[in-house]
Amino acid sequence: MLESFSRSDIGFVSKNPFVPNQTNLNPVRAWSAAEVWGYIWMRGLDYNPLYDRDFERIGCYLCASCLASEWKNTERIHPEMYSGWDGYLRRHAEAKGLPPEYADMGFWRWKVLPPKMVQIAKELDLDLKPKKGTGPAVKMMRGASPCAAGGYSMEAVIDVPSKRDLSYAEDALSVIGEVRYSPEFEIALLRTKEGRSKLFGGGQISVTAGTEKDAEALFERTAKALIRAEMCTECGICARGCPKKAVTIKGGFRVDQKKCNKCGKCERSCMVVHYYDKMRI
Numbered sequence: 001m002l003e004s005f006s007r008s009d010i011g012f013v014s015k016n017p018f019v020p021n022q023t024n025l026n027p028v029r030a031w032s033a034a035e036v037w038g039y040i041w042m043r044g045l046d047y048n049p050l051y052d053r054d055f056e057r058i059g060c061y062l063c064a065s066c067l068a069s070e071w072k073n074t075e076r077i078h079p080e081m082y083s084g085w086d087g088y089l090r091r092h093a094e095a096k097g098l099p100p101e102y103a104d105m106g107f108w109r110w111k112v113l114p115p116k117m118v119q120i121a122k123e124l125d126l127d128l129k130p131k132k133g134t135g136p137a138v139k140m141m142r143g144a145s146p147c148a149a150g151g152y153s154m155e156a157v158i159d160v161p162s163k164r165d166l167s168y169a170e171d172a173l174s175v176i177g178e179v180r181y182s183p184e185f186e187i188a189l190l191r192t193k194e195g196r197s198k199l200f201g202g203g204q205i206s207v208t209a210g211t212e213k214d215a216e217a218l219f220e221r222t223a224k225a226l227i228r229a230e231m232c233t234e235c236g237i238c239a240r241g242c243p244k245k246a247v248t249i250k251g252g253f254r255v256d257q258k259k260c261n262k263c264g265k266c267e268r269s270c271m272v273v274h275y276y277d278k279m280r281i
Contacts (some may be wrong), residue, residue, distance in 0.1 A: 136160040136275050144215040152215040158203040160230045164252050166201050171255040172225035197222040224273045231272040238266035
């Protein structure tokens with residue numbers, strides 16, 4: 001209800017594009033928080049008592065939409081938890097070469113900064129881009145292993161020099177299979193006949209497939225797509241070799257998905273994908 005304006009154009013019934021078979025019902029999508037509370041009081045309905053303890057976001061905490069005052073309220077109620085998380089944020093900021101405001105002002109809560117936070121960063125002359133190495137590296141969270149839901153899954157974080165937004169990765173993934181992309185949340189969902197993979201703006205990759213071999217192959221192609229998108233040198237070899245003329249170089253690798261037949265020739269001809277073989281694990 002705190003996001004009613006941004007969600008007011010959503011239908012009563014909607015599908016989550018990133019969670020298969022999840023259906024969402026949105027009965028109060030156009031109600032403001034004040035209208036919801038007015039209805040609760042008018043009807044004398046019960047509500048979560050945590051609201052009386054100054055928590056506004058219940059169920060998806062810590063959400064990027066929660067107030068900084070609510071995070072400070074956590075310090076008062078659970079000082080040990082607060083100090084642990086705050087310490088982690090500061091160590092992470094220092095390791096990535098980020099300013100202390102990354103933790104102090106809550107910049108850590110967004111993968112993509114909303115306009116208000118972008119303006120604040122500009123006014124304070126803050127550089128909030130992580131300082132990365134010269135080449136990509138991979139931190140494997142979980143290798144191909146049996147998944148409780150069936151099949152096999154893999155998870156890792158790819159640390160790659162970031163030059164472009166995730167829409168370029170969407171194009172690179174589109175030559176592999178069907179892609180759905182959310183610029184708001186910086187998530188690209190790839191679906192192939194072998195399985196599915198999720199690519200997040202922070203470099204996280206999550207893969208599920210029917211077999212261990214398919215999971216490893218899909219992970220490799222997803223990681224290479226991210227490397228191609230971010231490290232493209234704009235040499236144009238892929239564009240010149242595309243038999244359908246679907247590839248163009250416009251500030252990076254771009255694909256006309258209506259023309260692409262997913263032959264994989266552009267993928268195989270790319271020079272920067274060889275960085276994948278040199279990634280540190």
